[in-house]
Amino acid sequence: MNKNKSGSSLRSSLPPVDRLLKSPALAALVTAHGRAPVVEAVRAALENLRAEISAGGSPDVSDASVAALAAAVLERAMTPTLRPVFNLTGTVLHTNLGRAPLPQEALDAIASVARGASSLEYDLATGKRGDRDTHLDSLLAKLTGAEAATVVNNNAAAVLLVLNTLAQRKEVIVSRGELIEIGGAFRMPDIMARAGAKLREVGTTNRTHEKDYRDAINERTAALMSVHTSNYAVQGFTASVDEAEIAAIAHQKDLAFICDLGAGALVDFRAYGLPYEPTVADTIRAGADIVTFSGDKLLGGPQAGLIAGRRDLIDKIKRNPLKRALRCDKMTIAALECVLRLHLDPDRLAQRLPALALLTRKQSDIRAQAERLAMLMRQRLSQYADISVEDCMSQIGSGSLPVETLPSAALVLRPIHGRKSSGAWVNAVSAAFRKLPVPVVGRIEKNAYVMDLRCLADEELFSSQLNVLSLEGGA
Numbered sequence: 400m401n402k403n404k405s406g407s408s409l410r411s412s413l414p415p416v417d418r419l420l421k422s423p424a425l426a427a428l429v430t431a432h433g434r435a436p437v438v439e440a441v442r443a444a445l446e447n448l449r450a451e452i453s454a455g456g457s458p459d460v461s462d463a464s465v466a467a468l469a470a471a472v473l474e475r476a477m478t479p480t481l482r483p484v485f486n487l488t489g490t491v492l493h494t495n496l497g498r499a500p501l502p503q504e505a506l507d508a509i510a511s512v513a514r515g516a517s518s519l520e521y522d523l524a525t526g527k528r529g530d531r532d533t534h535l536d537s538l539l540a541k542l543t544g545a546e547a548a549t550v551v552n553n554n555a556a557a558v559l560l561v562l563n564t565l566a567q568r569k570e571v572i573v574s575r576g577e578l579i580e581i582g583g584a585f586r587m588p589d590i591m592a593r594a595g596a597k598l599r600e601v602g603t604t605n606r607t608h609e610k611d612y613r614d615a616i617n618e619r620t621a622a623l624m625s626v627h628t629s630n631y632a633v634q635g636f637t638a639s640v641d642e643a644e645i646a647a648i649a650h651q652k653d654l655a656f657i658c659d660l661g662a663g664a665l666v667d668f669r670a671y672g673l674p675y676e677p678t679v680a681d682t683i684r685a686g687a688d689i690v691t692f693s694g695d696k697l698l699g700g701p702q703a704g705l706i707a708g709r710r711d712l713i714d715k716i717k718r719n720p721l722k723r724a725l726r727c728d729k730m731t732i733a734a735l736e737c738v739l740r741l742h743l744d745p746d747r748l749a750q751r752l753p754a755l756a757l758l759t760r761k762q763s764d765i766r767a768q769a770e771r772l773a774m775l776m777r778q779r780l781s782q783y784a785d786i787s788v789e790d791c792m793s794q795i796g797s798g799s800l801p802v803e804t805l806p807s808a809a810l811v812l813r814p815i816h817g818r819k820s821s822g823a824w825v826n827a828v829s830a831a832f833r834k835l836p837v838p839v840v841g842r843i844e845k846n847a848y849v850m851d852l853r854c855l856a857d858e859e860l861f862s863s864q865l866n867v868l869s870l871e872g873g874a
């Protein structure tokens with residue numbers, strides 16, 4: 400109907416903001432969200448239309464149409480960018496997707512302290528000022544065998560704080576085989592430099608011997624350090640010195656032995672049918688003076704960096720002014736306290752701790768779920784994609800147990816009738832799943848779209864969304 404109108408007359412027939420705001424659709428949005436965001440959305444919609452007209456287009460400029468555009472702009476603006484997704488990547492503790500899911504008790508604990516005042520740094524027995532670490536240190540001591548413990552924002556912060564406290568302007572001896580980089584931003588040599596410590600590399604990438612550590616010790620040495628090689632394995636012709644031996648070398652010279660454990664298992668994972676991962680208690684027992692580890696990897700809790708070890712060293716670490724800059728908040732402490740308490744009962748941990756429940760999920764269970772969903776998806780999508788159930792391997796993630804994988808099952812989408820798949824096809828499918836109300840993040844493998852179902856807890860929500868999945872576009 401606008402075909403005959405010139406650009407300028409079309410522009411002048413755009414409805415005024417005030418009139419649009421009185422339209423029933425937008426009036427309801429003003430009530431829901433307030434006037435300012437709706438006005439902003441209307442202006443943005445009008446701006447888009449003017450641009451379209453200038454470019455030679457002739458859009459529908461009726462009140463109803465412009466109001467609908469504004470409503471769409473508003474919806475996009477009101478959708479949080481940080482929101483839940485389905486992690487079907489096959490990597491359980493996925494750093495980019497927020498790592499460990501928390502147990503309900505931890506969520507309740509977060510809400511209860513976030514809602515109002517709490518005893519965060521207040522000793523209820525004496526009525527005096529308290530220390531936020533007291534909520535965790537005795538639990539950590541019990542679970543790790545360490546004399547004392549403290550907690551900061553994440554494990555990178557823990558390593559920074561430990562090195563800055565114990566080794567500023569001094570040397571720390573580390574094997575060349577352990578100079579790790581994790582996710583680009585965490586590189587041991589860089590953290591060491593920022594902490595003001597001097598890295599003294601010993602050995603070679605694949606082989607380091609006791610003598611290498613011994614020969615490197617001098618009057619500037621502050622500590623010997625071992626770093627758990629979280630996201631890779633050195634295999635083949637290798638030699639490394641085990642922790643008890645490094646500890647003995649350090650202690651002969653009255654030096655500290657620091658161990659960055661990374662994943663930080665508090666229980667023996669073999670008890671749940673998982674591969675062995677050194678526990679914090681094992682490492683303390685082997686003679687580590689300080690152990691650092693993450694809260695949201697194998698521990699299954701919130702993002703945090705835990706530091707456990709000798710009381711005199713922990714006291715020193717807590718007195719470092721950087722501790723204040725790196726400390727964690729009450730919500731983290733509430734969740735962590737709860738997750739640590741669950742670890743006191745290892746027998747029921749696999750049922751009560753979601754991260755461990757996901758890691759121990761049986762392949763037969765995952766496959767049965769995949770079969771159910773494949774049937775449903777075939778009803779909806781068989782004209783767009785071939786849907787099959789295939790065995791796959793999940794990864795633990797977060798650099799934990801890098802070479803170990805867990806047998807799992809996946810829904811795999813390929814083009815119908817054996818048509819040749821292409822990068823464009825599979826990218827379009829992947830984009831369609833990411834557009835769902837709760838976005839689905841799968842993975843692309845050899846031009847197929849793969850959804851590893853190990854971490855699919857809410858099957859009902861997943862299947863209810865299939866009704867709005869649109870593969871028509873590119874796929």
Ligand SMILES: *Cc1c(COP(=O)(O)O)cnc(C)c1O
Nearest residue numbers: 553554555629660661662693798
């Ligand atoms: C994961 C990891 C870190 C970093 O821990 P964040 O909690 O992500 O800060 C440091 N060292 C090792 C060995 C790790 O595995």
